Amino acid sequence: MTWVNAIVQGILLGGLYALFACGLSLMFGVMRIINLAHGDIAVLGAFLVWSLTTRTGIGPFWALIPALPVMLVLGYLLHRTVLARSLRGGPLTPLLTTFGLAIVIQNALLQAYNPDVRSLGGAAGGIATGSWRITDQLSLSYLGVLILATAVLVLGGLQVMLRRTAFGREMRATAQDADTATLVGVPASSVYARATAIAVATATLAGVFLAVRSIFDASSGPTQLIFAFEAVVIGGLGSLWGTLWGGMVLGVAQTIGATIDPQYSILAGHLVFLIVLASPHGRSLVALRREGRAA
Amino acid sequence: MSDRWTVKRSGRATRISSGVFVLIGIALFAVPLGFRADVVQQLTTLCTLLIMAVMWNVLAGYGGLVSVGQQAFIGFGAYGTVFIAQLGVPAYLAVVLAALASAVLAVALAPLLLRLRGGQFAVGTWVVAEALALLVALDHDLGGGTGVSLRGLNTFPPDWRRAYTYWLTLAFTVLLLVLVFLLLRRRSGAAIQAIRDDEEAAASLGVRIMPLKFMLFVLAGFGCGAAGALTLANTLFIQPQSIFGVQWSAYMLFMVLVGGIGTYEGPILGAILFFLLQDWFAQYGAWYLIGLGAVAIAFALFLPRGLWSLADDRLPFRLLPVGYTLRPAG
Numbered sequence: 001m002t003w004v005n006a007i008v009q010g011i012l013l014g015g016l017y018a019l020f021a022c023g024l025s026l027m028f029g030v031m032r033i034i035n036l037a038h039g040d041i042a043v044l045g046a047f048l049v050w051s052l053t054t055r056t057g058i059g060p061f062w063a064l065i066p067a068l069p070v071m072l073v074l075g076y077l078l079h080r081t082v083l084a085r086s087l088r089g090g091p092l093t094p095l096l097t098t099f100g101l102a103i104v105i106q107n108a109l110l111q112a113y114n115p116d117v118r119s120l121g122g123a124a125g126g127i128a129t130g131s132w133r134i135t136d137q138l139s140l141s142y143l144g145v146l147i148l149a150t151a152v153l154v155l156g157g158l159q160v161m162l163r164r165t166a167f168g169r170e171m172r173a174t175a176q177d178a179d180t181a182t183l184v185g186v187p188a189s190s191v192y193a194r195a196t197a198i199a200v201a202t203a204t205l206a207g208v209f210l211a212v213r214s215i216f217d218a219s220s221g222p223t224q225l226i227f228a229f230e231a232v233v234i235g236g237l238g239s240l241w242g243t244l245w246g247g248m249v250l251g252v253a254q255t256i257g258a259t260i261d262p263q264y265s266i267l268a269g270h271l272v273f274l275i276v277l278a279s280p281h282g283r284s285l286v287a288l289r290r291e292g293r294a295a
Numbered sequence: 296m297s298d299r300w301t302v303k304r305s306g307r308a309t310r311i312s313s314g315v316f317v318l319i320g321i322a323l324f325a326v327p328l329g330f331r332a333d334v335v336q337q338l339t340t341l342c343t344l345l346i347m348a349v350m351w352n353v354l355a356g357y358g359g360l361v362s363v364g365q366q367a368f369i370g371f372g373a374y375g376t377v378f379i380a381q382l383g384v385p386a387y388l389a390v391v392l393a394a395l396a397s398a399v400l401a402v403a404l405a406p407l408l409l410r411l412r413g414g415q416f417a418v419g420t421w422v423v424a425e426a427l428a429l430l431v432a433l434d435h436d437l438g439g440g441t442g443v444s445l446r447g448l449n450t451f452p453p454d455w456r457r458a459y460t461y462w463l464t465l466a467f468t469v470l471l472l473v474l475v476f477l478l479l480r481r482r483s484g485a486a487i488q489a490i491r492d493d494e495e496a497a498a499s500l501g502v503r504i505m506p507l508k509f510m511l512f513v514l515a516g517f518g519c520g521a522a523g524a525l526t527l528a529n530t531l532f533i534q535p536q537s538i539f540g541v542q543w544s545a546y547m548l549f550m551v552l553v554g555g556i557g558t559y560e561g562p563i564l565g566a567i568l569f570f571l572l573q574d575w576f577a578q579y580g581a582w583y584l585i586g587l588g589a590v591a592i593a594f595a596l597f598l599p600r601g602l603w604s605l606a607d608d609r610l611p612f613r614l615l616p617v618g619y620t621l622r623p624a625g
Binding site for chain 1: 585
């Protein structure tokens, strides 16, 4: 029964990783860049909500209502100021600038707040602690289910947006060939900026869920970036639903590892990632990038 | 036309500046004979930083492989030294063996990681570093998460120990600089610089990319392993959190970007600048790191060829004969 419990909890945890990963996946799909500051942006979002919660006393989920638009604008500006310029500098420049940005954000948070470990769990009230008991050893926490449902909704929403809306078509066109898209009147930089805004907003959502579910501090970002990246690779690059499966595989690997010994939790996730990378599926990553196709 | 121009490795000025470089290198070996022990220790730190910068530049500047996980090799080199020394091997020999072991680790990881490209490679190497840090923390013989000190060096008198460590570090620095220099001068150098400029175009001209990238990755693994082992020999104590920390990658990025990515001289300049900055500003903690990150972003966006390009564009000759120049015959 402990194993069943581990798998169920892993799947719920996978929802959180998928939520972290979808922004990363979106930016990679559209712009072919990996935003190394993704995790730190998520933590920045969590700190913004933490500030709103402690200043006004509202719950963290209510605080998302003003926080998400702020982060959307921030993402838009991030692209307009830094990323747009770095995309013109060749394939390496976005990596170098986003890594620099990660260092800046992380240390700015350290300076503005302090190294203390915090949690939004207390402020969230009953939803953070309550659960449905299925059997003695198996329970589903409200929060875990809420996170997984949100992840499915966000991924499904993105999928519908990409397939059905005009903006989605523009995004797919830009992802396939930015120059040609510009020729037919779809300015790539505007599409990129909006994609970055969406990615930053989903990262914020994930960061807040992380903060409610467990703990966070100014240096939590890199770990979340790594988990998000592992979920993207395990699920297969460029596929949004694949990201959900990838997140779940990673989550289950970590909870099963933790069942054996808590020390093995994160290590088990890394091992599954490396095994996937070494497998024939990992070889297909190389094939995928040669085709140069996106989302 | 052909009799009016010749293609040359170097002119007189380049020969003089190369000679100066060699003389500086030789003179540096004499430092422990005339300076205080803390100067020697500082110079050892500078040399390890220099090794890291040069190795990161070999990867990112020439191979187009931006790694955020070279700390995997730094940590592996340091912990490898502890492990080998625990087997009863003399500590300084353990440093050399651990550097070689890091090269072997790079050989083993290359087929896996070189599949990845761009950002995937960056994060992939990072995952390896994190996994290694977790593995080391599990091992109680290596001190677990609390850290471990290198025994076997305390039999030397402290001043001599610092001098020996310095000489070994300087020897590694010179060896790696010479290796990179030879790599750039030989036929592989043209291929490597072609990959740096445009990987696809280089491939279409018949440059075999993978063997070269493999070589660069292994060389960088060896160099970073040596840097880690020498860092341990210099400080005598390490913790998995810090030796496997991503801050090393931040430092390497800063040194290479500010100095000049993809040039031979740039990372050397960057390492010296970074060393001075660290000396002056490290006490400001988080603000110092914010500054480092911001400066690195600014350089990547506005001066992508680094500070060295400012000097290089103005100098009428190359400081070191790593390329060819066209000059009038006669």
